[in-house]
Amino acid sequence: MTDSLQLMPSGRIPVELGNIPELDLLELLGTGAFASVWKARDPRTHRLYALKVIQDLEPGSVLCDRVKLEAEVRIESPYIIPSVGLRQWDASTFLIVFDYYQAHSLDQWIAGALLTWEQKRLIFQQILWGVRDAHRHNIIHRDLKPSNVLVNSAHAVKIIDFGISKFYGKGMTRTGEVMGTPPYLPPEAFLQGSLLADARTDIYAIGHILYELEMGQHFWRRQGWSRLEHFFTQYLHQTPEPTEAIDLRDFRGQMYPNSREAIALMVKTQVAQRIDSVEAILTLLGLHDPDPTEIRDTKVRLGFPLLRVESGSNRDACLPINLADGETRSIGRGEIAGNDVSISRKHLFVRRYGTQYCAGDHGSTNGTLHNGRILAKGQSVWIKHGDHLKLGDVFLRVEFREDSPP
Template sequence: MVMRKVGKYEVGRTIGEGTFAKVKFAKNTDTGEGVAMKVLAKSSILKHKMVDQIKMEISIMKLVRHPNIVRLHEVLASQTKIYIILEFVTGGELFDKIVHQGRLSERESRRYFQQLIDAVEYCHKKGVYHRDLKPENLLLDSQGNLKISDFGLSALRRQGVELLHTTCGTPNYVAPEVLSHKGYDGSAADVWSCGVILYVLMAGYLPFNETDLPTLYKKINAAEFSCPSWFSSEATALIKKILDPDPDTRIRIEDIKNHEWFQKNYVAAGHGRDESVNLDDVQAVFDDIEDQYVSEQRGNNDMGPLIMNAFEMITLSQGLNLSALFDRRQDYVKRQTRFVSREPAKVIISTLETVGESMGLKVRARNYKMRLEGVSANKAGQFAIALEVFEVAPDLFMVDVRKAAGDTLEYHKFYKQFCSKLEHIIWSPSGISSKSESLSRAPSC
């Protein structure tokens, strides 16, 4: 079993995975505080020429200090890796809430939108444009407050440069001027994305959603959408001012904040005085730093899957109710999901591989870990799933499934199809019926 310590942080399980980084839960041994540790391999970012972008992301996250933005605590480095220590946000993605509830009430949507606009306005005043605003990059803390994350595609305004030129972001949320490959105002582009997010919060679906990119781009360029009947007239009017395809006439943040609909129950975020931020260490993390920052102890894990104890299982299940591990009839799926099997670990792995290949996905497997890769439904980017098999008891294994790349809603659809092909290896205790998610009558794990 792998034991790892990075500086003063004890590193735990992987809680997220992206194209160039993994995010692990870690504990500050000095304070006992839980943090999220973003781990990047230097070789990978050098290979993909991502050095400048990663430096930019770290610099931006050090610059922005706002209650509705995930906080960067510090950055560490070893000879081979970079470790970005971030605030650990426990409430999950805002997207999970939308998938679960279908849509949010206008009052709740407005509260999240107010927090989003406050944070985006703060970023713009700092000269920072996010450029990839979408529900998957909006997290919720334990009090239900919104936190913007993932500044990997952000841009800093440079002296004398008024327009940005890089096309980036998720197609469904991107402003038409960004798609035109001409220069665009980062502030107006972020406002458009905020409008799409508000629509999704209140409607439960996207205003622009086509499977082929040409049709999607055509509808975005023409702002071809309609608001559902349950939107209030005030909300509809504001959304139409935000989703204006002309960035010159699109409503600005200051006017959004003065809008009658926005002002209802509005409480401005108080972030106090700006702290002085020193960026000298950002360059330093890319230098050759000796291993005094990082100590690692590795055990031999070639004997089989890692063993997960009861405490870790309960922690991953976010409470004592473990029914989600066993009940495949749950009505929604988060970006990280798990199921249990009594088949031998090697049978589980081979079955996952067979099913992945049958779904047209590229399969990579090693040491009871697997990655399934394909192209997203609208062919706009990569779609990837990470899986790992754990032993939770003798002859009982848990399969941890995570979205590694792609859209969360697409993952939601994939997972249901994936599980339907795995019914013969998924185990459900006899005590759980289709109408019950209680584990009270189920055999103990």
């Protein structure tokens, strides 16, 4: 710990974030490999916050850049605790301030057997909504588990600790390092590392969370497993080889009529066979979603797309793409983010078909995400107003305009 930060109850830290000049530390809420989280209070307003202190990073490393870059991205969701702001304390230390949420973690609720089936359904649906909102912004949590889901006394959910997605993105996972909590990580995370994580990484964890809500314990715990080898050497090496990471033969589901089917599709051992979007899970379970975060714009939007940069030094820059029918345009770092080397020189292509536009990956070095899903080389998807793209380490929002570009 850094002594000058006074990381102890009753210590005071000058955070200097907008209207928050300093915070008093009240209670240590938790610690991790490189961070501690504190309950804190503004001594002037008495408002409570959660303060995350990230320390001992290598100065000038990609990880430091990721902290500064991705802390700028705002996930528009009532089910995710937003950050208030970030301050760099020194070359290796960062402070992130969040709104404080009075609640207990979902693992505590499950362990206490305190939830009715109706309450479990309410909680699980909110988890789905929150993860879907993050995926729409191309943020993959990578460490979803009950301890990262806060549930208050009214059973309202807030997802916390996007630390791995925020601080261990593509720039940190090129080495194939595994990030996350093993019982909730899919097999490909151990075989290929976290570089290729997309929405299906989180969906695998969601399947385990649904199982845990239904059965009262994680599948690994019910099997008496304590090490990763139990899963790989005992379970996956059976003959015939299991196609799901959970044995559902003794499953007793009461939350949804097709819980068994949903879990099986979420925890497929082969990523290509796994259900690939939270929207598909909501549909499968018959959950009617009011979708409060969906962009609803009554104005008819025709014409051309505009790509708006949402992170980094080029934030708020806009790139209009007005093409003739059948025309294709290649886009790279020069057009989007100047010298950001996480974007290839030819990274994305955009093509017009009639009144519609599609976008695809040119075979870039660090990949492209569209609403949380990795695009394969040459693969294209239709884009619409409100979609989100992530090129390398840079986040973009798609907006459609009716006027002509300047």
